Amino acid sequence: MASSRVALILAISMVLFSSVALATDHIVGGDKGWTVDLNYTQWASETVFRVGDNLVFNYDPSRHNVFKVNGTLFQSCTFPPANEALSTGKDIIQLKTEGRKWYVCGIADHCSARQMKFVITVLPEAAPAPSPPPSSMAHSVVSSMFGVVMATMVAIGVIFA
Ligand SMILES: [Cu+2]
Secondary structure, rough: OOOHHHHHHHHHHHHHHHHHOOOOEEEOOHHHHHOOOHHHHHHHHHHOOOOOOOEEOOOOOOOEEEEOOOOOOOOOOOOOHHOOOOOOOOOEEEOOOOOEEEEEEOOOOOOOOOOOEEEEEOOOOOOOOOOOOOHHHHHHHHHHHHHHHHHHHHHHHHHOO
């Protein structure tokens, strides 16, 4: 009976996972992380950001920090109060809304002179299929119902096996 319970849990979790949109972790600056004199504007321009994705800042917390700012503060490299900085050295920011977001380092002249600043544009969550919204909605309902039916059949098969 224990093994059939495991199979049931597996079947249910397969359905759950299949309906969760894929979120991506974007490591800011890639292997080099968040540091001076790296072209983050270029990094950001080569990356597609979507709602639900994460920005991951890896850095030495004794040398850098992270501020999320608005466009005006970004342009002038001025910062919110220091206690609003992220400063753990491994900060993960989930992108919850669409639109433009600005990030800077608030230490010394890293924003104004050492390129530690970038802007991103967050796009809507990825659709499950590259089709127009009404039909893709219908498609996802059908496919998730199919998944539930399959899992139920597998579960019933396991219980009565
Ligand atoms: Cu810095």
